[in-house]
Amino acid sequence: MTKNDKTNKKDRERARKNQTARKSAAKPEKDKAIQVINFSDVLFEHPRADVHVARILISNASWVNTTDGAVVIDTLLTPSLGRTMLEQIRETSGPVKYIIYTHGHLDHVGGAPAFLEDSPRIIAHRYVTDRFEKYRILSEHRARIAAMQFNFTFQVEKGMSFVNPTKTYDESMTFSLGGKTFELYHARAETDDHTWIFVPEIKTAFVGDLIIAGFPNIGNPFKPTRFALPWARALEAVRDKEPEMLIAHGGHAVYEGAEVKELLDVTIEAIHSVHDQVVDAINKDMPVDEMIHIVKLPEHLKDHRYLRFLYSRPEFAVYNIYRWYHGYFDHNPAHLLPRPEREVNEEIFNLIGDKKRILKRSKDLLEQGKAQLALQVLDIVLKHNPTDVEALKLHLKILEILCEEDYCLMSRNTWVHFMERDKELLRQSEG
Numbered sequence: 001m002t003k004n005d006k007t008n009k010k011d012r013e014r015a016r017k018n019q020t021a022r023k024s025a026a027k028p029e030k031d032k033a034i035q036v037i038n039f040s041d042v043l044f045e046h047p048r049a050d051v052h053v054a055r056i057l058i059s060n061a062s063w064v065n066t067t068d069g070a071v072v073i074d075t076l077l078t079p080s081l082g083r084t085m086l087e088q089i090r091e092t093s094g095p096v097k098y099i100i101y102t103h104g105h106l107d108h109v110g111g112a113p114a115f116l117e118d119s120p121r122i123i124a125h126r127y128v129t130d131r132f133e134k135y136r137i138l139s140e141h142r143a144r145i146a147a148m149q150f151n152f153t154f155q156v157e158k159g160m161s162f163v164n165p166t167k168t169y170d171e172s173m174t175f176s177l178g179g180k181t182f183e184l185y186h187a188r189a190e191t192d193d194h195t196w197i198f199v200p201e202i203k204t205a206f207v208g209d210l211i212i213a214g215f216p217n218i219g220n221p222f223k224p225t226r227f228a229l230p231w232a233r234a235l236e237a238v239r240d241k242e243p244e245m246l247i248a249h250g251g252h253a254v255y256e257g258a259e260v261k262e263l264l265d266v267t268i269e270a271i272h273s274v275h276d277q278v279v280d281a282i283n284k285d286m287p288v289d290e291m292i293h294i295v296k297l298p299e300h301l302k303d304h305r306y307l308r309f310l311y312s313r314p315e316f317a318v319y320n321i322y323r324w325y326h327g328y329f330d331h332n333p334a335h336l337l338p339r340p341e342r343e344v345n346e347e348i349f350n351l352i353g354d355k356k357r358i359l360k361r362s363k364d365l366l367e368q369g370k371a372q373l374a375l376q377v378l379d380i381v382l383k384h385n386p387t388d389v390e391a392l393k394l395h396l397k398i399l400e401i402l403c404e405e406d407y408c409l410m411s412r413n414t415w416v417h418f419m420e421r422d423k424e425l426l427r428q429s430e431g
């Protein structure tokens with residue numbers, strides 16, 4: 001067996017394992033979270049000469065061979081995953097001369113410590129270092145939201161640290177290495193520090209998380225605003241380059257030929273459509289909690305294979321775009337300087353004066369198929385007494401129903417997180 005055959009066999013084994021893991025992620029069991037991080041294997045793809053991709057479930061990294069060494073684009077989540085990637089680069093490409101961060105999210109920069117022995121130059125947009133600082137000052141909060149979003153307790157791996165770029169840029173920059181040109185462009189999109197790269201000699205675009213498998217992550221209930229309109233414009237600039245191949249650094253990695261344009265066309269149209277509907281609704285003074293039920297993808301896009309709601313969903317995008325353009329005040333004077341919600345709730349609870357009536361109404365709504373409304377009505381009891389056993393049992397049941405048909409990672413995992421919390425509170429109350 002040649003070294004290459006061995007590598008291919010290893011790749012095939014990894015691919016098989018990955019496919020099994022992906023299947024279980026795509027069809028989670030009834031009450032299970034969609035796990036994307038607790039997965040340490042790396043799948044390698046070599047989609048065209050000089051282009052390599054390393055994939056884990058949550059993100060992808062890639063590298064380009066030049067005659068003078070490798071240019072690495074993103075580094076995966078952890079130093080050990082980065083190490084696995086580096087071993088493959090050693091076999092295929094020689095020393096690492098440059099690393100480009102597409103953005104500062106941990107699943108793109110966390111592997112960087114593994115590459116330092118080659119002393120690569122590390123290039124990123126200048127806002128990446130601000131992002132690292134933000135992660136440091138908000139570490140407790142970020143651990144909490146990671147537990148909800150990914151149902152995951154993140155264990156900091158030995159040697160894990162943010163490796164700052166050695167060179168930053170603002171609007172764009174270009175460098176050449178070993179016969180290839182790397183054009184870097186800044187984009188405000190999923191983050192304010194995004195870089196996408198075009199290599200004209202191989203007509204390939206590397207777009208970071210501008211493209212993930214499915215509806216783009218324009219909105220995340222846990223995170224600051226994403227940039228909808230600049231995102232669409234960045235993808236238009238990618239399309240203007242007429243790439244023959246597009247490498248995405250989230251979800252499905254490799255797009256080729258005609259599918260590149262189709263992918264860009266539908267994603268751009270979807271973002272513009274959702275954005276314009278929100279702008280229109282803001283101009284009509286529509287409250288955001290009505291907006292999220294009205295804004296929809298156009299009919300011809302709603303079941304498109306490139307726009308499935310696997311990670312994010314239009315409702316999250318609506319909140320996000322609204323927050324970008326609109327202050328917190330919803331033009332109801334009761335909400336300008338409100339009393340705490342629990343205080344108002346106590347007034348309502350006492351006026352109703354009968355917990356049983358609230359529970360019954362919540363159950364009736366659930367039976368009518370109005371699980372979300374049932375959840376909000378039930379909240380009147382739980383805000384009054386967060387450990388009411390009867391209310392907790394109903395709460396758990398409603399969350400299970402909301403979870404059952406929900407395959408969007410961020411909402412499903414949130415339901416599961418709070419189902420687990422209900423179960424724990426019930427154990428404590430009943431034990």
Ligand SMILES: [Zn+2]
Nearest residue numbers: 103105190209
């Ligand atoms: Zn990202």
